[in-house]
Amino acid sequence: MSLESIIKKDIITVDKSKTISEIQDLFEKQRDLIVVSNGFFYEGIINESLAYKLNYDPTTTKVKTLMKVAPKLSGNENLDDVSRLMVESGFKTLPYVLQDGSVGGGVFADDVISQSRSVFRNVTAKDIMTPDPVTLDVDSTIGQLLSTMRNSGVSRVIIMKDEQVVGIVTLHDIIQKVIKPKFRQKRDSPIGEMKDIAEGSVKSIMTEDVKSIDENANAFEAFELMKKFRFSSVVVTRNRHLSGILTKEDLLKHIASIKVTEPAIFLQLSKKGVIEELEYDPETIRRRITSLTRKYSKILQNSTLTVYVNGDQRQRKGKPHVIIRIQVNGPYVKTSVTGDGWGIKNSLVDAIHKLEKVLEKDR
Incomplete structure (x- = not known):
């Protein structure tokens, strides 16, 4: 089926001159809002995680300040191309842009996955899930949760009690239940640091109605669960115990890698202000990871490698603190390693070194 058949004309756009409030x-x-200028012309995308910044005043901060430029579609792309663009940009909605630069519609991840059902015919949840997901005890504080998410570079954490899943907290939960109420309370004044929330209980913001699926079930069944209950992920179990987590991103990765003979590499950059200061460009990172996959080509055969690059405002000798997480998902190895350091070069070297240790052990 052609891409044109799933382009939605009726999408929400916002002008870049509007304020966040x-x-x-x-x-x-609509989670991802298409940003335009002069009512029609594509400028970028803004979503909740970009919009709700604690150190910005939502009544005066313009959309153009916080938006991010994302890939635009011409209508000639294949579904695997669109899937890759969604994974690497981090957006689940991409704009369809006409030749004159105006927005003609948008493509949503749910539609891409739905139209790709056939590629999941013999694929189980275990085949493409993220194994060993990040977990936290139910008695933890929100401060501990935020620290875990930041240090692990993840957007969701599974909450456990006595080795059983009792809830999940996503970035969306934090925005809706912690940050957004503060925005509404303080629309007339700048948003400051919310130190008071750190001691709150994870139980107060977690989603208890966690949907799960057996690891041997078909992967598309997981998507149907997500779509039915409007979730972005489901827990994967083995004998009713936690085995992994399967997200829409995992489904998109599979679609994107279906025609790739070498290990598929996905690169996600976040924290725009920090990344702009880094000395490595995305293609340099990709080349380093490609070199690694060729060195371990046998064990990484038919695998997907996702590289998450995050940073924060801490600096040492002019270099920002960078965290790089490399997630490997394949038939012979499933693992995730995290490297950190000052500047992307040191962090990347650390992450690759840790991954090589795992691959040498499993080879």
Whole structure:
């Protein structure tokens, strides 16, 4: 089926001159909002995680300040191309842009996955899930949760009690239950640091109604669960115990890698302000990872490698603190390693060194 058949014409767009407080209610209808200028021309995308910044005043901060430029579609792409662009950009909605630069519609991840059902015919949840997901005890504080998410570079944490899953907290939960209420309370004044929330209980913000699926079930069944309950992930179990987590991103990765003979590499950059200061460009990172996959080509055969690059505002000798997580998902090895350091070069070297240790052990 052609891409044109799933392009939605009726999408929500916002002008880049609007303030965050003017658009924040629109996220309830569409997670990724297409940003335009002069009412029509594509500029970028803004979502909840970009919009809700604690050190910005939502009543004066413009959309153009926090938006991010994302890939645009011409209508000639294949579904695997679109899947790759969604994974690497981190957006589950991409704009369809006409030749004159105006927005003609958008493509949503749910539609891409739905139209790719056939590629999941013989694929189980275990085949493409993320194994050993990040977990936290139910008695933990919100401060511990935020620290875990930041240090692990993840957007969701599974909450456990006595080795059983009792809940899950996603970045969306934090925005909706912690940050957004503060925005509404302080629309007339700048948002400051919310030190008072750190001691709150994880139980107060977690989603208890966690949906799960057996690891031997078909992967597309997981997507149907997500779509039915409007979740972005499901827990994967083995004998009713936690085995992994399967997200829409995992499904998109599989679609994107289906025609790739070498290990598929996905690269995600976040924290725009920090990344701009890094001395490595994305293609340099990709070349380093490609070199690694060729060195371990046998064990990484038919695998996907996702590289998450995060940073924060800490600096040492002019270099930002960078965290790189490399996630490997394949038939012979499933693992995730995290490297950190000052500057992307040191962090990347650390992450690759840790991954090589795992691969040498399993080879």
